Amino acid sequence: MQRIIIIGYMGAGKTTVGKALAKALGLDFYDLDWYIESRMHKTVKQIFDEQGEEGFRRIEHNMLHEVAEFEDVIISCGGGTPCFFDNMDYMNRQGDTIYLKSTPEVLHKHLQMGKTVRPLLLNKTADEVKAFITEQLSQREPYYLKAQHIVDVNLLDTYDKIKLTVEAIENAVNGKQ
Numbered sequence: 001m002q003r004i005i006i007i008g009y010m011g012a013g014k015t016t017v018g019k020a021l022a023k024a025l026g027l028d029f030y031d032l033d034w035y036i037e038s039r040m041h042k043t044v045k046q047i048f049d050e051q052g053e054e055g056f057r058r059i060e061h062n063m064l065h066e067v068a069e070f071e072d073v074i075i076s077c078g079g080g081t082p083c084f085f086d087n088m089d090y091m092n093r094q095g096d097t098i099y100l101k102s103t104p105e106v107l108h109k110h111l112q113m114g115k116t117v118r119p120l121l122l123n124k125t126a127d128e129v130k131a132f133i134t135e136q137l138s139q140r141e142p143y144y145l146k147a148q149h150i151v152d153v154n155l156l157d158t159y160d161k162i163k164l165t166v167e168a169i170e171n172a173v174n175g176k177q
Contacts, residue, residue, distance in 0.1 A: 001071045001072060002025070002027060002071075002072050002073075002095070002096075002173075003068065003070070003071065003072070003073055003075070003094055003095030003096070004021065004025075004027075004073075004074045004075070004095055004096045004097075004098060004169070004173060005068065005074075005075045005077060005091045005094065005095050005096070005097045005098070006018050006021075006074065006075065006076045006077065006097075006098045006100060007077050007079075007081065007082050007088075007091070007097060007098070007099050007100070007144055007147055008079065008099055008100035008101065008102065008144060008153070009079045009102065009107050009133070009136075009137050009140065009144075010078070010079040010107070010111065010118055010120075011102075011107045011108075011110035011111040012079075012100040012101075012102045012107060012110070012153055012156075013100055013102075013110070013153050013156045013162075013165075014031075014076040014077065014100055015031050015076045016156070016162060017076075017100060017153070017156070017162060017165055017166060017169070018031065018074045018075070018076035019074075020162050020163070020165075020166045021074050021166045021169055021170070022073075022074040024166050024170065025074070025170065027072050027073055027074050028070070028072060028073045028074070029073070029074045029075075029076070030067050030070070030073055030074070030075050030076070031075075031076045032060065032063060032064060032067060032075060032076060032077045032078055032081060033078050035063055035066075035067050036059060036060060036063045039063060039066075040059065044056065044078075047059060057080070057084045057085070060078060060080075060081055060084070061084060061085045061087060064077070064081060064087060064090070064091070065090070068090070068091065068094040068095070069094075075095075077091070079140070080140070082140070082143040082144060082146070082147075083139075083140050083143045088143050088146045088147075089146075092146065092147075092148060096148055096149065096172075096173040097146075097147040097148045097149065098147060098148075098149045098150075098151060098169055098172070098173075099144045099145065099147035099149070099150045099151070100151055100153045100156075100165075101144070101150050101151065101152050101153065101154075102152070102153050102154050102156075103154055104130065104133045104134040104137055105130075106153075106154050107133050107137070108126075108129060108130045108133055111129065111133070112126070112129075120132070120136075149169065149172040149173065151165060151168055151169055151172070153165060
């Protein structure tokens with residue numbers, strides 16, 4: 001039984017790397033936000049709008065405990081997931097945790113290129129987004145650094161680099177690092 005849980009700030013490439021890793025290892029892939037949307041029949045944004053961040057985090061915590069019981073899976077978590085309740089400690093008990101580490105500058109660039117609506121970034125200017133990322137990353141990184149493995153993804157901009165990242169994660173979880 002294998003369970004790999006990928007964490008990191010929004011825009012770090014958790015879903016991209018998670019899908020590629022799942023394919024390489026022949027495991028099922030679950031994006032926690034997608035799982036929440038499927039189970040709740042609402043988008044993350046709708047949940048935020050209706051219940052606020054606190055309500056969303058409660059749902060996220062419960063859904064994490066559901067999906068992290070599955071076997072032979074790769075789970076990509078939302079950027080805030082490790083930072084609430086006992087989520088990070090729980091994830092470390094459930095499987096191999098991987099922190100996809102990136103700088104605020106790279107994250108900002110990735111988020112500018114992304115097509116996903118990010119509730120925490122709505123109605124912010126580019127400068128406000130960059131300041132928000134920098135501040136929030138500094139608050140969240142102590143949780144992220146509790147991961148069992150840390151992979152630098154600052155240069156995750158080509159398929160070849162994604163493949164190298166996947167190989168680095170495979171080696172880390174198989175004790176070859």
